[in-house]
Amino acid sequence: MIEVNGWAVIRESYKEEDDDNELLNSIVKQIESKLNELDYRNEFYSLKCLNGTYHLSIMVNHNHRTVTEHVIDFFKWIAQISKGSYGIMYVQDDEDIERGNEDKFKVWSMKKGKVVELNDIYLSPLNPEIEE
Template sequence: MIEFNGWAIIRESFKEEDDNDKLLNSIVNKIELKISELDYGNEIYSLKGLNGTYHLSIMANHNHRTEHVIDFFKWISHISKGSYGILYVQDDEDIERGNENKFKVWVMKKGKVSEQNDTYLSPMNPEVEE
């Protein structure tokens, strides 16, 4: 099983002086289009504007490993350099890397996404399960 839970704040720039509403609206439209193209079961994507800020939520749960959710998260960082957020991933099939009992955290900031170790829920047994 692989589980994804995450969020991102969608911004066009990480420098306030580079803010551009037209560019932000274009980015939001691209993300909405991409979400409409993601035709996978067991996934929820929600992009909402709240008080002038766009919030993306991601939840997914699959029986077997899939990379498209992480690829989508990376794509967002590529098209909107100011976006930031985290994507928690628990993949019990990530045995080769020794992560079958751990959460990994994909961190988005300043146009890049990096995989980090989780310190709050890992190891899954005994932190979350027994």
């Protein structure tokens, strides 16, 4: 099983002087277009504007990793097109045995145009932190 839970705040820049509403609107339209292409079962994506700030939510639950690689690619793509965006995506993949992560969450951190994979310190290992 693979479980993904994540969020991102969509911003065009991480420098206030580089803020550009036209660019932000273009980025939001690109993301909305991409969301229309992501028509997968057992996945939920939501892009909402709250108080003038765009928030993206991602929830995924599949049986196998091979059908979810597009989720991490989507997260990375957002970082590329909107350098000011930031967020976190938690991934638990019980098939990640080769790297020894079958009992752990991995954290994908987005900031300043980059996405990196990190070790989780809050929910891992699943046993005993969440399950026994």
